[in-house]
Amino acid sequence: MKILIIDDERSIRNTMKEILEFEGHEVFLAQDGAEGVEAALHNQFDAIFCDIKMPNMDGIEVLGKLTEEGCESSIIMISGHGDIETAVKCIRMGAYDFIQKPLDLNRILITLKNATEKSSLVKETKILKKKVGGKYQIIGSSPAIMHILDVVDRVAATDARVLITGSNGTGKELVARRLHEKSPRASMPFIEVNCAAIPSELIESELFGHEKGAFTSAIKQHKGKFEQAEGGTLFLDEIGDMSLAAQAKVLRVLQENKLNRVGSDKDITVNVRVIAATNKNLTREIEEGHFREDLYHRLSVILIHVPSLADRREDIPALVEHFIRQISEESGMAPKKVTPEAMSELQKLPWPGNIRELRNVTERLMILCGSEITGDDVKAFATPAI
Numbered sequence: 523m524k525i526l527i528i529d530d531e532r533s534i535r536n537t538m539k540e541i542l543e544f545e546g547h548e549v550f551l552a553q554d555g556a557e558g559v560e561a562a563l564h565n566q567f568d569a570i571f572c573d574i575k576m577p578n579m580d581g582i583e584v585l586g587k588l589t590e591e592g593c594e595s596s597i598i599m600i601s602g603h604g605d606i607e608t609a610v611k612c613i614r615m616g617a618y619d620f621i622q623k624p625l626d627l628n629r630i631l632i633t634l635k636n637a638t639e640k641s642s643l644v645k646e647t648k649i650l651k652k653k654v655g656g657k658y659q660i661i662g663s664s665p666a667i668m669h670i671l672d673v674v675d676r677v678a679a680t681d682a683r684v685l686i687t688g689s690n691g692t693g694k695e696l697v698a699r700r701l702h703e704k705s706p707r708a709s710m711p712f713i714e715v716n717c718a719a720i721p722s723e724l725i726e727s728e729l730f731g732h733e734k735g736a737f738t739s740a741i742k743q744h745k746g747k748f749e750q751a752e753g754g755t756l757f758l759d760e761i762g763d764m765s766l767a768a769q770a771k772v773l774r775v776l777q778e779n780k781l782n783r784v785g786s787d788k789d790i791t792v793n794v795r796v797i798a799a800t801n802k803n804l805t806r807e808i809e810e811g812h813f814r815e816d817l818y819h820r821l822s823v824i825l826i827h828v829p830s831l832a833d834r835r836e837d838i839p840a841l842v843e844h845f846i847r848q849i850s851e852e853s854g855m856a857p858k859k860v861t862p863e864a865m866s867e868l869q870k871l872p873w874p875g876n877i878r879e880l881r882n883v884t885e886r887l888m889i890l891c892g893s894e895i896t897g898d899d900v901k902a903f904a905t906p907a908i
Contacts, residue, residue, distance in 0.1 A: 523547045523638055524566065528558030528584060529573040529600070534625075538571060541627060542634075555579030559587050567595045568638045569618075571630075574601035574608065582612070589616040596637035600625065658699045661844045662837030666829045670697060677824050678704035683776070685821045686799040688828030691878035694799040695759065697826055701797055702755040710754030715747050717768075718760035725768045727784050730775075736785025748781055751794045761821070762802035762813060769814045776820045796821070831873040831880060838869050841877065845884040855888055863897030871904060 525547050529535045532553070539549045550565070552558035555572075556579050562570055570588070574581035581599055588597060599612045602623035609620040618637045621629060660671065677684060678701050686694045695714070702712045720728050727736075731746030747756055758764070764772070775781045776796060780789045798821045807813035831838070842860060850857045860868075873879055883904050891899045 523568040523634075524550070525634070526550045526552060526558065526561055526565075526567045526570045526595070528552045528555065528570065528576075528581070530554055530576045531573070534573070534623075538625070538630070541630065545631065555581065555584040558584055562588055562593055562595060563591055569596045569598060569634055571598050571600055574599055574612075575603050582615070585612060585615050585617055596640060598633055598637060658696055658703070659844070660693065660696050660700060661841050662834060663840065664834040664837045666834050667837060670826060670828065671700075673824070673826055674700050675704065677701065679706065681795050682823045683795070683821050684797045684824045684826060685804075685818075686797065686826045686828060687804075688799075688801065689830050689876055690801050691876035692828040692830055693877050694801075694828050695757070697828060698755075698757045698759075698797045698799060702757075702795075705755070705795070707754050707795060711751050712755050712757065713747050713751035714757045714759060716759045718763035722765040722768070725765060726771060729768065730771060730781045730783055732784035733786045736783070740785065743783075746781070746783065748775060748792050748794055749790065751792075753793055755795045755797060758796060758798040760800060761798040762800035762804055762807055766812075766814065769817050773814060773817045773820060776817075831876045835869045838880065839865050841880055842868060842884055845881050846888065849885050849888050853888075858888055858891060859894040861894060861896050864895045864900045867897045867900035868904065871900075 525542055527535050527538050527542075527549060529538075530553060535551045535553070539551060542549045550561060550567070552561050555576050558570070558572060559579070561567075570593075572581045572584050576584075581601070585597055585599065588595075596618040597616065598619045598621060599609075599617045600621045600623060601608065612620050618640065619633050621633060660667065674697060684698075684701060686697050688694050698714075699712060702708060715728065717725065727740075727744065727746065729746050729748055731744050731749055732740050734740055734743050758772075771781070775792065775794075779793065780791050782789060804813050804818050808815045808818060839860075842865065846857050846860070849855065868880075868883075875882070886903055887895045887899055890903050
């Protein structure tokens, strides 16, 4: 571990350096507050030990400056003049811990171990958040995408229901997730239901839950997706494939904010924002008797259409670069350069599978090509033989 010690007493600095280096740590020293701040802001330390009583810039000022600058190191304050009030002040300002002199070896090592474990957890959390955030980015600057982003930004803060339309693979889920993440419900669950993937005889149990004994395999009570999404967002993907019986029950929930589990007459109140998506023409489905018109009007307070990739070809270069970075991080492969000829060839393709297909093709090119992806590579590998 990389550790910084800020203390104006040479004997303290050297003693701590000797102890911590014996434990296998890399130790750096600063003889005053200003030097310590300079070192901390230009290097990444796992932990910083900082004396409070120092001339010119004392430890409290150092702590304040590092906190203000967003220093991510765990800062442990040390003092021979400490009292409870000072300790509390340091912790409130962002210090990890407070140790009094004379320093106890075991206390130093235990505090350091705990501080670095906390620091590791914070870093891991940030990495995970970055990965998750990157996974659901909406990439592009075409007029169609800028319009979608503008609508999302205006609608997200409300509880208005949104119906997202578009072909398979265009990114309808990304729009739904952005609506959730920018809403006041962002800290609550985002529950996704693929209505096309659930058999019609099970969809009601999945959405509304069931009581024990409601049917042969109901061996215990089950909370449905509406209850699981309490306080958050329920995303009904491919809602055009939902049975008419389930549609009627969804309509009741939207009208009354109440549901009944299968096998129960008891009303359960729910607080859920519903976002739906479909690749079908619901107007035609209504005409053919496959979709309820009243449910359509309940769901489509706001309509967002996600265009096919063929209708936003100018976004392909940005999408390809995004996928290359994403695939490199996930697989450990080195990023590859895409020549202008290759990018031009990619923009000519029809992309019936939309963004999903582009991501797969990018991964295929990353695996099969040399250090750069050329136009000939795209011609050879972008369209697999069927």
